[in-house]
Amino acid sequence: MTLEAELWSDITPIPLDDGPDPLAPIAYDAEYSEAMGYFRAISQKDERSERALQLTEKIIEYNPAHYTIWYYRQQILFSLDKNLYEELDFVKDQIDSNPKNYQLWHHRQVLVEKLMDASRELPFIDEILNDDAKNYHAWTYRQWVIKTFNLWENELDFVNKLLDKDVRNNSAWNQRYFTIFFNPTKPTEEFLTQEIEYVIEKIKMAPNNISPWNYIKGIIAKSNKDIGILEELCKEIENQDIISPHVMGCLVDIHESRARNGSAIDKEEGIKICTLLADKHDTIRKRYWGYRKIILASH
Template sequence: MGSTAKTEDTPRQAPAEDQDDGQDGSSDGEAWVLYRDRKEWADVTPVPQDDGPNAVVKIAYTDGYSDVYDYLRAVVKKGELSERALYLTEDAINMNAANYTVWQYRRKILKNLASNLEQELNFCREMIEMNPKNYQVWHHRRVIVEWLGDGTKELRLTEIIFSQDAKNYHAWEHRQWALRTFKLFEGELDYVDRLLEEDVRNNSAWNQRHFAITQTTGFTAEVIQREVGYTKAAIAKVADNESPWSYLRGVVQHCEGPLGGVGELGAWCQTLHDDGQRSSHLLTFMLDLMEDQMERQPDERPSLLKRCIEMCESLATEHDKIRREYWRYIERNLSHRFGA
C-alpha cells in the first residue's frame, strides 16, 4: 500500500489535522506533486467534474483535491485496476474518507491484484482512528475481514476505539458483527464488567451485556436472577441512573411469572421508595410492576390503581415535570383499563 501503516496491536498517534502548506494529500512531509505533473500518469487524460451548465452551489475544491478526483474519474472510466490506481484511491480517501465510490473501487482493485489483505487491514485501521464515526471506513473493514475469514483482531480494534469514545455506535455495531459472525463471545461479559466498573452510566455497555447474553446462554431463570442481582448492585451505586433501570426492564421482560417476584423486586423498589430515593426511573419501574400485578390479580386492582394514579401525579408534578402531559395520559389510560 501507499501508507506506512501501524500494526494492529497499539493505538497510533493521530496525524496532524492541518495541511496548510499546499501539500493536500501528502502525510509524510514530502512535497505534494499534482498528478498532472507526474510522468507516470502522463498517459491518462483527467476527467473534470461536470456540475452541469447551471450549478446552484459550486463547491470551491482545492487544486489538489480536483486534481486527484479528476484522475480518479479517468481511472474508473477506463476500468484500470492497477497498483498505481490503488495508490490513487488512497490519496482520494485521505482527502475524503466518506466517498463510498472510492472505497468500492478500491475493493475492486484489491481483489483484482490479490493484494495483501493484512496490509489493507493496517491501512483501514489508520483510517478508522482518523475517522472513527465514518460508516464507509467501517464497512470497508468488515468486507476485508470477511475476505480473510478471521475476526480476532476486531475485538482489540474496537476496544481501542472505545478507549477514545465509549459510545461509538459504529464500533459497537462492528464488534457485535464480529462476535456473532466468528463466535467470539468467550470473555465478552468480563469485558462488559470492566467497562461498567469504569462508568456505570455507559448505556452502550449495558446494551452490549443484553446482546451477549441473548446470543449465548439466553435469559434462563437462573440468568435472570443473576442479572437482577447484578443490576440492583449497579443501581445502589448511582440510583438516578437511567441505564441500569432500562436494562432491568429488559431483563424482567423475559420472566414468565410476576415481575415483582423476581429477586423480590417489588419489595426492593418499595424500600428504595420509602428511603426517599424517588427518582423518575424508580417510579416508572414501579408503575410497570404494578401494571403487571393488576393484569394478573384483578382483586388487587382498586388499591393498586390508586397507587398508580398517585405515582403518575408525582411524576407529573415533581419528578418528571417536562413530561407532565405524558404522565397525565398514562394516568388516564390506566384508569380506563383497570378502573371499576
C-alpha cells in the same frame, strides 16, 4: 499538476459537472478536484491498477468518508490480490484518526469477511473503546465480529470490566443484553435470577441512570418474572430521600401490573404517581405519563 505527470499522461481527467447553474457549488480544494477528475476517468473504464490504488489513497486523505472511493479500492485490492493484512494496518491508522467514520468501519468489515480471520479484531476494538467507551461504530462492528466468528465466550467478562469502570456506560448495558440474548446458548432461569441481582446492585450505585432500569425490565420480561420483584428496590431508594423518575416509573409499572388483575388500590396509586411525574418530576414526558394514566384508568 500535483499528481505524477508521467504516471497519468495517458489519462484525460473528467471535471465535475454540476450543471449550468448549480444552486450551492462546493469550493473543493484544487488537489482534491484534480484527483477526482482522474478518478472519474479511470473508473469509467474500470481500471484496477497500482496507480488507481494510489489514487484512492490520495483521495481518502482528503475525504475519508467517500463511500464510492472505498468501494472502488476494495475492487482493486481483490483484483490485484493485495495483502489484505497490510490493508487492515492502513485502515487501523485511518480509524485511529477518524474513529467515528462509518465508511472506515465498513471497509474493515469487508476485509475481515474476505479473509475470514478475526484474530486481530477484538484487541483492535478494545483499543478504540479504551479511548471512547461509547463509540457506536466500534460497538456495532464488535457485535458483527462476535456473531460472525462465534466469539461469545469472554464477552460478558469484558462488559463486566466496563461497567465496573463506569456504571453509566449505556453502550456496555446494551452490549450486555446482546451478549446474553443473542448468544446461541440461551441463558438459564438460574442465570437470569443472578443477573437480576447483579443489576439491582448496579442500580443502587446510580438510581438516576436509565440504562440499567431499561435493562432489568428487559431481563424480567425475558424471564417471565413478575415486575413486582423490583418493589423492594424502589422502596429502598425512596427511603434514602432520592427522587428518581426511573424509580417512580418502575412503581407505575408495578401498580399497573396489579391493576390489570383487579387491584383498585394499585390503580389509584399508579395514577397518583403518573400525575407527580407529569407535573413535577418528569415534565419533559408529560404527555407520556398522561397516556399511562389513561391506560391505568381503563383497568
